[in-house]
Amino acid sequence: MPDTKSELCDMDSDVVSVTGIVVLILLVTSLPTRPFQIPESAIANGLHGLAHIEIPVALFLLQSSFVGIVIFLTPIIAAVLLWTQFYHLGSWLLVSSIAGSLLFGIYNHFIVISPDHVSQVAFAGWGILFQITAIVILIVDGFGCWIGIWALKTIQEPEKVI
Template identity: 70%
Template structure:
C-alpha cells in the first residue's frame, strides 16, 4: 500500500528531523519544561510511530487521523515555541553558530516535514472511502 509506505517514510524523516532538533536543544542548551518534555515524547515522538504502524493494519484510517493530528499539533507547538513566545526556545535567541545553526535549520525543517506529513495524511483519508476496509 503506497500510502502506508509514504506515511512510514515521512514518520522516519520526522523522527530524524526532530531528533536532530532535540540534540541541538541539549547541546546549546535550551531546556524544556516538564510539560514540554512530556508533550514532545507523547505527541511528537510516540504518536507518529503508532500512526505509522496503524497505516499497515486494518486500522488504516485511525492511523491516518492520528498522523494528521499529531503532525498538525507538532506544527502548532513548533510555531508557538520557536516563533511566537519570547523565550530561550525562540529562534531569535539562538545563535547561528555551532549547534545553534542545527537548531535554526531544524526549527524550519521540522515545520516543512510535518506539513508534508499532514498532506500525506489528508491524501490518505481522501483515498479510501470511510466505509471501505484497507488491508
C-alpha cells in the same frame, strides 16, 4: 572525531540515547507509513532534539511531555495501527500528530519569545543545527499535514460482503 577508544566511550550519554531513539523511530516510522508520514520528520525532530541537549535549551515538563507523547510516541503507535484493521484510526492519529508537531513548532520557535525561540539561540555551533532544523521541521510537518489530509480523503473503506 574521537582519536581513541576511551574518548569515544566518554561521549555524552544523552547524545548516545538520542541517537538510539532517532534510529528506532526511523526504523518504525519509515516502514508502513509511506506516502504521508515521511521519515524526514523523524530525522529533523531527532536532530533538533540533539541540538536542544547540546546547547542546552531546556523545555518545561509540559513541553517535554508533549514532545515525547505527540511528536515521538504517537507516530509509532499510528504506524502500528496502519498495519491492522484500525488503519483509518492510525491515519487520523498520524495526521493529528503531525499537525500537533507543526503547531507546537510554530508557537515555540517563531511566536512566543523564550529560550526555545529561534531568535534566542545564537547562529553558531549547535545553534546552527537548532535554527535550521526548526525551519526544516516547519516545512516537513506542513508538507506532512497536506499529504496526510490528501491521503485521508483517498482512503476507501473496504466493501462489506453481505
